[in-house]
Amino acid sequence: MKVRVWDIPTRLFHWSLVAAFAGAFFTSGTEWFLEYHTVFGYIALGLVVFRILWGFAGNRYARFSDFVGGWRRVRDYLRQAATLKPPRYLGHNPAVGWVVLFMLIMTVSLVATGIITYSGEEGRGFWAGLITRDTGIFFREIHDFLAALALAVIVIHVSAALFHDFILKENIILSMVTGTKEDPATWSERVGHMRPVDRPSSLRLVALIFAAILIGLGVRFLPPQERKIRFTGEVSEQVKVVTPKGYTARIKPDPKWKEECSPCHNAFHPTLLPAASWKRIMDGLNNHFGEDVSLDPATRREILDYLVSSSAERSTTEASKKLLASIKKGEVPLKITGIPYWRDKHSEISADVFKRKSVGSEANCLACHPGAAVGSFEDKDVHVPD
């Protein structure tokens, strides 16, 4: 006789979380899939929030009250499992109850540290511009550690499931698919039904609505939007600077900067050079790489103020920080392409690529970095034209 144990939301949650975790696992470790990695993280967070609500509002076996017990019960269960004769539970056994709780907490922690890392190190996501790069790097260490811990717990969880399947001959993995369990005669507790919640619960409604929204968002944001969509002005607000008062602010491009700097070459973004470099460049306009491009004093002042207010020191982007860090003390570079980090990062690109008609020269950042005009140089956006 088959008994219905796992309700549909619980089963969907279980396998969706498996998928989200697998997705996050396979998109980790490289910046190329970072955008997807974060999407999986957000989905996992949504799933966990749903599961917590469902832990109070779901059917009998989905509730925390059914499967979360004290240490003594877990210890007794494990002791009996070691003798290969654990008591059988229709729902979660006490040991997996703790694993469920742990996984919920762990997923939330993973997502939280992930968001902090993403914001601090990449300047993107929820808290972009609010978290320093160093904080981001620190939290990435925690994120990595938690991920390793999560993998360990998953290995234990899967081993335990296989243990049930092959040693105890109780096919619990299939149960998580079909929702039913077999052979009620051997259950320690005899239950021939899955009792629904007796009275309608508004929390149950909330949980289901939340799940519906979650699915909607998943459909909306997976896969991430095309590059074209991301670079139609919305991204121009992405790059931020720290103001002298310590607040973060979006960069407002100065019209004079654009007008005066862009006719001969692309107007290089202020976040790409330190303030000292901009001062020296703006002081030497009468011999600007061999040309006299002097400006009237008011225009020069306005552009210089803009460049300094958004210089690499004030920028929150990864490119700025790494460019700055690579400049030797006391040196004042006048060319972005002369900075060690730039050279290093482009060392694998052959000279032929820069000579291509579609590129022209090293100074044409925009050829391969679609966000260059607004100071965005994300790895995943790079597209080298033919």
Next chain:
Amino acid sequence: MQKKGLMLGGLAALFIAGGALAAGPADLNAGMRSLMDRYLSEAQKKEPSLKAFSAEEGKKFFNAKRMHSTAKEERSCSTCHTSNPLNPGKTPVGKTIEPMAHSANKDRFTDPQKVEKWFKRNCAWVLERECTPEEKGDFITYMMSN
């Protein structure tokens, strides 16, 4: 009645004559016209026989090559702008320049300040000096003519 008609006719004649006598081509706006007038009167100080600017001279000037003393390369206006003002050009670092001819780019020669700024910059790049009022007037006349 007749008197009035005569007067109007006279005014119209004056207007047409004025247009024909003005330094710049008819397409130029008021600000640019007064710039051209200034060029002409300054040029006439040096060369009183000068009556009007010449598109022909402007074309010659546009294509005239000159060896730059320090860069050691031949330069002309057409180095960057190409020899056809209707075509887009390219800056030394490869950035596209909109066509110079007014017919191909209506924004050209509408802002006297901009015109002066670019003459200053680019005359220095090609000729290592400022351009004379006559050269500027011929240049603009050429750019308005094609």
